[in-house]
Every structure is written in structure tokens, then in C-alpha cells.
Amino acid sequence: MAEQTTPDKKPAPKKKPADDGRIPPPPSSHYERPGMMDQVRDSQIWRSIFRHGYPNTVRNRSLAVLSNIFLHLHPINVRSSGLRLSFTWCMGGLTFFLFLIETITGVLLMFYYRPTAEYAYQDIIALAEHVPMGIMRELHRWGAHAMVITVWLHMFRVFMTGSYKPPREFNWNVGVILLVLTLLLSFTGYLLPWDQLAIWAITVGSNMARATPLLGYEGPLASLMAVGDVGLVHSGDDARFALLGGRFVGEATLLRFYVLHCIFIPLAAAILMAVHFWRIRKDGGISGPL
Amino acid sequence: MTETLYGFFNALSEPKMFFALFTIIVFVMIWKREIVCTNKFGIAMFIVSSVFFVWALGHPGFYKNVSKADNVPIVFMLFLVGYFTWLSFRRAVINDRRMERGELPEEAVENPKKVLTWPDLVYSEFICSVLFMAVMMIWALALDAPLEEPANPGKTPNPSKAPWYFLGLQEMLVYYDPWLAGVVLPGMIIVGLMAIPYVDTNPKGNGYYTFNERPFAITTFLFGFIVLWVSMIILMTFLRGPNQAFFGPFEEWNLHKVEPTVNIQFSQIFWESWLGMKRPEFWLTREMPGILLCLGYVFVLPFLLGQTLFRKMLGQMGMPRYLTMISMFLIMLALPIKMILRWAFNLQFIVNIQELFLNV
Numbered sequence: 001m002a003e004q005t006t007p008d009k010k011p012a013p014k015k016k017p018a019d020d021g022r023i024p025p026p027p028s029s030h031y032e033r034p035g036m037m038d039q040v041r042d043s044q045i046w047r048s049i050f051r052h053g054y055p056n057t058v059r060n061r062s063l064a065v066l067s068n069i070f071l072h073l074h075p076i077n078v079r080s081s082g083l084r085l086s087f088t089w090c091m092g093g094l095t096f097f098l099f100l101i102e103t104i105t106g107v108l109l110m111f112y113y114r115p116t117a118e119y120a121y122q123d124i125i126a127l128a129e130h131v132p133m134g135i136m137r138e139l140h141r142w143g144a145h146a147m148v149i150t151v152w153l154h155m156f157r158v159f160m161t162g163s164y165k166p167p168r169e170f171n172w173n174v175g176v177i178l179l180v181l182t183l184l185l186s187f188t189g190y191l192l193p194w195d196q197l198a199i200w201a202i203t204v205g206s207n208m209a210r211a212t213p214l215l216g217y218e219g220p221l222a223s224l225m226a227v228g229d230v231g232l233v234h235s236g237d238d239a240r241f242a243l244l245g246g247r248f249v250g251e252a253t254l255l256r257f258y259v260l261h262c263i264f265i266p267l268a269a270a271i272l273m274a275v276h277f278w279r280i281r282k283d284g285g286i287s288g289p290l
Numbered sequence: 291m292t293e294t295l296y297g298f299f300n301a302l303s304e305p306k307m308f309f310a311l312f313t314i315i316v317f318v319m320i321w322k323r324e325i326v327c328t329n330k331f332g333i334a335m336f337i338v339s340s341v342f343f344v345w346a347l348g349h350p351g352f353y354k355n356v357s358k359a360d361n362v363p364i365v366f367m368l369f370l371v372g373y374f375t376w377l378s379f380r381r382a383v384i385n386d387r388r389m390e391r392g393e394l395p396e397e398a399v400e401n402p403k404k405v406l407t408w409p410d411l412v413y414s415e416f417i418c419s420v421l422f423m424a425v426m427m428i429w430a431l432a433l434d435a436p437l438e439e440p441a442n443p444g445k446t447p448n449p450s451k452a453p454w455y456f457l458g459l460q461e462m463l464v465y466y467d468p469w470l471a472g473v474v475l476p477g478m479i480i481v482g483l484m485a486i487p488y489v490d491t492n493p494k495g496n497g498y499y500t501f502n503e504r505p506f507a508i509t510t511f512l513f514g515f516i517v518l519w520v521s522m523i524i525l526m527t528f529l530r531g532p533n534q535a536f537f538g539p540f541e542e543w544n545l546h547k548v549e550p551t552v553n554i555q556f557s558q559i560f561w562e563s564w565l566g567m568k569r570p571e572f573w574l575t576r577e578m579p580g581i582l583l584c585l586g587y588v589f590v591l592p593f594l595l596g597q598t599l600f601r602k603m604l605g606q607m608g609m610p611r612y613l614t615m616i617s618m619f620l621i622m623l624a625l626p627i628k629m630i631l632r633w634a635f636n637l638q639f640i641v642n643i644q645e646l647f648l649n650v
Contacts, residue, residue: 078405
């Protein structure tokens with residue numbers, strides 16, 4: 001609009017390159033009739049944030065990726081074969097996107113939720129009743145299910161394209177740990193609504209720990225873990241007890257899983273994700289035939 | 291007519307048949323991949339499975355089971371796994387044909403072409419996230435997150451199940467003791483997955499879809515992923531009801547269905563049936579045949595296979611890599627072997643030392 005109302009405005013005088021050490025705006029048609037956006041782009045505020053001109057030249061498009069902390073996890077160039085949806089299925093990207101959804105909805109849910117046996121269930125009820133059309137818990141729960149599926153499909157794709165082969169062996173390993181962390185995130189979150197489904201699913205799941213060899217009190221060879229007649233591994237001192245913070249799923253378990261779910265595992269996953277993405281770039285970008 | 295079909299599909303979903311069916315599907319799919327990978331076949335399969343699904347929704351039990359909010363993603367997953375398996379085979383077959391003619395795989399033809407991350411990659415990422423967000427919003431608006439009665443440690447629901455993504459492990463509990471099914475085998479799955487890039491020394495098939503260049507790797511992985519993981523989740527989620535008893539997809543869950551257990555131990559078979567004598571009292575003597583069998587499976591069989599079936603592989607990989615690969619391979623096969631032993635001979639445990647909680 002601005003361009004049409006000031007038709008007689010002269011084009012901005014061409015800046016001489018290197019007179020102030022800044023990158024000159026590109027000589028493109030975009031700058032021939034400067035409008036409001038051009039003035040914004042020319043302002044000191046804009047230029048303090050974006051250290052490159054409008055990304056319509058190869059140089060500025062490269063700078064757009066290089067000078068942005070988030071985008072620089074990408075290489076400047078990518079294989080065009082790696083861009084095909086039928087090659088990557090976009091599953092890795094969707095997994096990361098779901099992690100972002102889970103983080104944002106999760107933080108919002110934390111405002112309303114108290115991890116105690118007394119309040120947890122009521123807070124979930126309140127969330128459903130007090131927030132009309134509220135879909136944060138729905139997004140969080142379905143996102144969690146979807147994330148497990150996208151992680152599996154991502155691993156499936158990486159296997160089928162042989163993308164774990166050298167030089168990407170280590171990144172496959174980081175991916176396996178991220179897969180385990182995703183399952184653990186989902187598992188710890190399962191308990192938080194504190195309903196029948198939650199505590200019994202966690203009870204069934206954590207009962208396995210009771211059977212850990214040597215370290216679970218119903219595990220094989222646990223009876224050998226004794227000093228003289230005093231058994232070291234019993235129901236009050238074994239792998240399951242350490243996981244639950246008690247002999248059964250109770251108040252301590254809820255707090256423990258809450259902290260694991262909201263702080264420890266997301267943090268660990270975020271760090272490993274940074275490594276995972278950075279290694280993709282360092283190992284030669286999205287895989288393709290050597 | 292409908293009743294007969296219901297009965298037919300119920301019988302088909304019975305664990306033995308279910309496992310056999312999935313195994314056959316995977317192997318036939320690999321064998322007949324030239325046919326499977328065609329568009330016609332893919333569309334036909336999609337129509338057949340969708341029609342079956344819609345038809346099956348007519349049964350109240352099936353509908354109740356499938357429409358449970360937490361089970362909806364598992365139905366999605368089944369369709370997605372099917373679609374992506376088909377897609378990867380399609381691309382693999384196309385590449386294999388090209389390479390047979392001496393051409394490069396599709397990915398390699400495009401490969402020299404590089405495009406700029408901005409805008410090509412960033413924009414498609416953006417579009418994907420917007421579309422996916424729309425899907426998530428619709429899903430979230432359409433289905434409420436479930437909430438059951440408040441937690442009550444005194445009231446155990448029947449059946450109690452772990453979260454759905456661990457149900458493959460819970461299904462293993464039918465065949466193995468918790469220390470194996472819940473601790474050792476899951477640990478081995480993780481270790482095995484991590485070992486894959488180090489034991490797979492085949493330099494081919496790096497970064498493009500192919501089957502002919504790596505048949506063993508892909509067959510093993512598909513068997514593990516589809517038959518031993520995805521199908522076991524389906525089985526445990528949809529086909530096991532109260533008391534972990536089996537129920538067909540078109541069968542009402544009945545609290546009083548109890549499956550008769552006529553399980554016997556390997557020590558009984560060995561001492562009583564084969565030698566015709568009483569089992570020894572002392573546990574070590576009693577279980578010695580089973581222990582020897584297990585030790586043989588873990589320590590002798592790898593070398594026997596290395597001399598026979600996997601001779602070529604051993605030569606290519608070298609001993610350390612071969613031993614890692616074969617241990618993981620045998621541990622993976624331990625599940626189907628135990629299943630078959632259970633179904634064929636009612637065998638419960640090969641080693642059964644209640645004294646030490648050590649059952650294999």
C-alpha cells in the first residue's frame with residue numbers, strides 16, 4: 001500500500017559498499033520502490049537482529065541459515081533427494097515438532113497441576129471443567145502417543161535406508177537413547193493424572209523391576225546378595241523401591257515421576273537432541289548415497 | 291453368515307494363528323515384493339483393510355475396544371506401519387531394478403543436486419508443522435483425554451495393563467519370567483539396536499532404499515519390528531482381556547473366562563517321559579539338562595552356526611562382530627522359539643529353579 005501512495009518518492013540512494021562495514025542491501029527489484037517493510041528492514045533495530053539482507057540471493061540465504069542459532073543446526077545446502085517426503089517421511093522432524101508441542105502444553109498444564117495424591121486428580125478434573133474448549137491436556141496426551149509412533153517410524157526409516165552406516169553409527173546410538181527417553185517420558189507422564197488407569201499401569205510396568213537379577217527382591221540370584229544372614233535386597237530395598245520411592249505406587253512415586261517427567265528427562269532429551277541434530281550436519285547432512 | 295465370519299476371524303486371531311499369520315505376511319511380503327510394491331496392490335490392500343475395519347466396527351465389542359480413546363493411536367499406528375512398510379519396499383524394489391540395469395539408485399541421481407536450506411528445507415519444514423498441527427488440533431478437539439476413577443490402591447482393575455507401547459513386553463510375560471521379559475530382554479533390545487551399526491559391515495545400501503543389497507539385515511529387522519514388537523502390542527492391547535485371557539476381536543470380554551493351564555517343565559519331560567524315572571530332589575541335578583540346553587544355545591550354537599549357516603558371514607565380519615551379532619540374533623529368536631515350544635508341548639520353563647527365582 002505504501003508504495004502506491006508515494007509514487008513520486010525517489011529510490012533510496014545506492015549505498016557505497018564497505019563505507020560502514022555493514023553488508024549492503026542487495027541490488028534487487030525489491031529495493032527499487034521502498035515501502036514500509038523496507039524502512040523496517042533498514043532500521044537499526046532490524047539490522048541489529050538480522051545480520052543479513054533480504055534472503056533472495058545465494059549469499060543472503062546462506063547467511064540466513066548461518067547467522068541463526070536455530071537454523072544453523074541445518075547445513076547451508078541439502079541434498080534434494082533428502083527433501084523428498086517419500087525418502088524421509090518427515091518422521092524425525094515431526095518427532096521434534098511433537099517435543100515442542102509437549103513442552104509448551106506441558107508448561108501450561110503445570111500451572112494447574114499439583115503433584116500430590118490429595119490434589120492431582122482434582123486438578124485434572126478442574127482443568128476439564130473450568131476451561132471451556134480447553135484442549136491442552138488432549139494435545140499433550142495425544143501428542144505423547146503420536147511422538148512414540150513417530151519415533152518408531154523414524155527409526156524404521158533410518159534402518160530401511162541404511163542411514164545408520166558409517167559415518168552415522170554414533171548418531172544412531174544417540175537416537176536409540178532418545179527413543180528410550182521418549183518412552184520413559186511417556187511412562188512417567190502416564191502416572192500424573194492419578195486415576196485408576198495411571199496407578200495400575202505404572203504398577204504393572206514397575207513390577208518388572210522387582211524381578212531385576214541380583215537387584216530385585218523377586219529376581220534371580222537376589223538371595224545371594226547377603227552379608228552373612230542379613231539379606232541386602234528385600235522389598236524395602238531393591239530396584240523397584242528405588243524407582244517408586246516406596247513399596248508401592250504412592251505419594252512419593254507421584255512426586256518422583258513428576259520431577260522426572262517435567263525436568264530431568266526433558267532436559268536430558270533436549271541436550272541429546274541438540275547433539276543428534278548437530279551430528280546430522282557434521283556427518284554430512286541427511287543421508288544419501290555416498 | 292456374519293456369525294460364521296466373526297468366528298473365523300476370532301479363530302484367526304488366536305495367539306498361535308496370529309503370530310503365524312504375521313510371520314507369513316512379513317515373509318511373503320519380502321518374497322513377493324515385486325507384486326507387493328505396485329500401486330495397484332497398495333491401493334487394494336488399503337481398500338481391503340479399510341473395508342474390513344469399517345465392517346468390524348459393526349460389532350459392539352470390537353467397536354468398544356477400538357474406539358477407546360487411548361487405543362485410537364494404536365489403530366493409526368497399525369495403518370501407518372503398513373503404509374510405510376509398503377512405501378519403503380516400493381522404493382527399494384525400484385532402486386533394485388535400476389541397479390540391476392546398471393543404473394544408480396534414484397537418490398543418487400538426485401544426489402549431486404544440492405539445494406539451499408533457506409528456502410527449500412525451511413519452508414517444507416514449516417508447511418509440515420502447520421499441517422501436522424492442524425491434525426493434532428482436530429484430534430484433540432474430537433477426542434477427550436480419558437480420565438478414569440480416582441486412584442485406588444485397594445481395587446485392582448481386571449485386566450491391568452502397562453502403557454500401550456510396553457505391551458509387547460507384557461505379552462512376553464506369557465512366555466518368560468519377569469526377570470527376562472521385563473528386565474533382561476528389553477535391555478537386550480536396546481543393546482542390540484545400538485550394536486546394529488557396528489556389526490553390520492555391509493558397506494552397500496548406505497543412504498538409499500534397497501532390499502537386494504542387504505536382505506539379511508532388512509529381513510531380521512522387519513521380523514523384529516513388525517512380528518515381535520508391533521504385532522505383540524496389537525495382541526496384548528486388543529486381544530487380551532480379564533485375567534490376561536485371550537479374546538477374539540469379535541468376542542465379548544467375559545470376567546470368568548479362564549484358560550486351562552496344563553504347563554509342564556522341561557525337567558519333567560526329560561526325567562519322567564524320556565528316562566522314565568523320578569525327578570531328582572536336588573535342584574541342580576534336576577535342572578541340569580535344561581541348564582545345559584540353555585548354555586548350549588548361548589555358547590555352543592553360535593560356533594556351530596558359524597561353521598555352517600553363517601560361515602560366509604563369519605568370514606566377512608570377523609569373530610568379535612560375528613559373536614555380538616549372533617548373540618543378539620539368538621536372543622531375538624528365543625521369543626518365537628519359546629512360543630512354539632509352549633504351543634506345541636505346553637512347555638512352561640526349560641530351567642525351573644523356584645528356589646532362586648530363576649526360570650528360563
